[in-house]
Amino acid sequence: MVEETSRVEVDGVPLPVAPGLAYYLAYKPVGVISTADDPQGRPTVVDLVPVFPRVYPVGRLDADSEGLLLLTNDGDLANLVTHPRYGVVKTYLALVDGVPTSEALRRLVRGVVLDDGVATVRSARLVDAQGGRGLVEVVMGEGRKRELRRMLIAVGHEVSELVRTSIGPLRDASLRPGTWRCLTIAEVRALYAAASDRGSMGSRLRESP
Secondary structure, eight states, rough: OOOOOOOEEEETEOOOTTTTOOOEEEEOOOTBBBBSSSSTTTOOOOGGOOOOEEEOOEEEOOOTTTEEEEEEEEEHHHHHHHGGGGOEEEEEEEEEEEOOOOOHHHHHHEEETTTTEEESSSSSEEEEEEEEEEEEEEEESOOOOOOOHHHHHHHTEEEEEEEEEETBBBOOOOOTTOEEOOOOHHHOOOOOOOOHHHHHHHHHHHOOO
């Protein structure tokens, strides 16, 4: 029998069994704020999903950006997805002014100096270029405030559009701005697994001589 406080694992990966847990994948439109409430009365991502049970956005996208955002009341999963230690990566497509060179993209990976410290990405590649603008795919392991926009400006490219296309293993090209869906149990487990794999790897690296 599974009690409310039980912890159930399959192959070492926890499964969500507590009653009342909810997991939503939403497509945040431009102009919507990635918070649970806003003193200025602007629309928030919480307005996109059911009122009950109460959920909260995991991480954030700035108001000028759009794309996938996870909302849940599972605090353990939220911590795993947002903490850089666990390495749950997020993938973005950025439409920028000008066409970044290979060297500019390598600089993003090596690291650029911002006013709040050095920032790096996991990978960056040019997907398309036309009309004097470039479409860049970037994979990031952390996300400070407007970090990717600031990094691209630092290498000479202003961002005109920014879309988050994946959160770890989560992708859904069928979602449109303002829509959402529930995660499947398999998707929740895949998120836990992604964090567990990276967290274990990080622990082994820290323990290496």
